[in-house]
Amino acid sequence: MRAHSLALAAAAAAVLVPAPALLSTAPIAGRPGSHGVVTREGSVQAADLLAKVRGCAVVSNGRYRSDDGTRADIPVCGAEGAVFWKADMDIDCDGRPGPLCNSRTDPLFSDATAFQQSDGRYLSAETLPYIVVPAPSGIWNYRDHGIGAGSVAAVIYQDRVQYAVVGDTGPQDIIGEASYATARVLGIRPDPHGGGTPSGVTYIVFKNSRVSPIEDHAAAVAAGERLARKFVSDVKER
Numbered sequence: 001m002r003a004h005s006l007a008l009a010a011a012a013a014a015v016l017v018p019a020p021a022l023l024s025t026a027p028i029a030g031r032p033g034s035h036g037v038v039t040r041e042g043s044v045q046a047a048d049l050l051a052k053v054r055g056c057a058v059v060s061n062g063r064y065r066s067d068d069g070t071r072a073d074i075p076v077c078g079a080e081g082a083v084f085w086k087a088d089m090d091i092d093c094d095g096r097p098g099p100l101c102n103s104r105t106d107p108l109f110s111d112a113t114a115f116q117q118s119d120g121r122y123l124s125a126e127t128l129p130y131i132v133v134p135a136p137s138g139i140w141n142y143r144d145h146g147i148g149a150g151s152v153a154a155v156i157y158q159d160r161v162q163y164a165v166v167g168d169t170g171p172q173d174i175i176g177e178a179s180y181a182t183a184r185v186l187g188i189r190p191d192p193h194g195g196g197t198p199s200g201v202t203y204i205v206f207k208n209s210r211v212s213p214i215e216d217h218a219a220a221v222a223a224g225e226r227l228a229r230k231f232v233s234d235v236k237e238r
Helices: 048-050 180-186 216-233
Strands: 024-027 038-039 077-079 080-090 129-132 152-157 162-171 177-179 197-206
Touching: 038 048, 038 162, 038 216, 048 152, 048 162, 048 197, 048 216, 080 162, 129 180, 129 197, 152 180, 152 216, 162 177, 162 180, 177 180, 197 216
Parallel strands: 080 177, 129 162
Antiparallel strands: 024 038, 077 080, 080 197, 129 177, 152 162, 152 197
């Protein structure tokens, strides 16, 4: 969970990740030393999801900042079966330490996440695609909308869709954050120290959905694909 944001790099880059079920690959420009491939999950198109979230029926009581010191202008919006917001992406590298996410690579590193996996260990930001929701406050309480640990999300950036789970909570007044693994698959620079992207990310979280165990990414992809198909078919703003 990010206590305050790091400087964001505008340029996006990608590295290879293992491809779970329902993935296809497409080449994009990668960083030196990478294979320049980003995985794409499922068959629901980013454009179809984005077409369903053009408007905003505001369900939050106020608006969020994207980073410390920025204007609070990001609402949480409601739709049939989901909530969504459009924001930046800061990189969450918290949880179980690994070679990519640790106190040396991330000056704001915390070895805990708000939620734990089935064996009691904290989540691994570098291997598990997850998003961060703001801690409950007077602005908005995610629990009031059927959202909690393991809720399924579709994260859209440019023409890519990444399915993830709700895995951590962040500051009460800031929104727009996801794990190292989420950014990597979307082609966003995942470096916790200067990575991320300053805008252009849409987060759709499906109400009353839950992946168990939370660390089962293949289950998140399967559930996300099913829920995304339903969402694009019959979503109504409310």
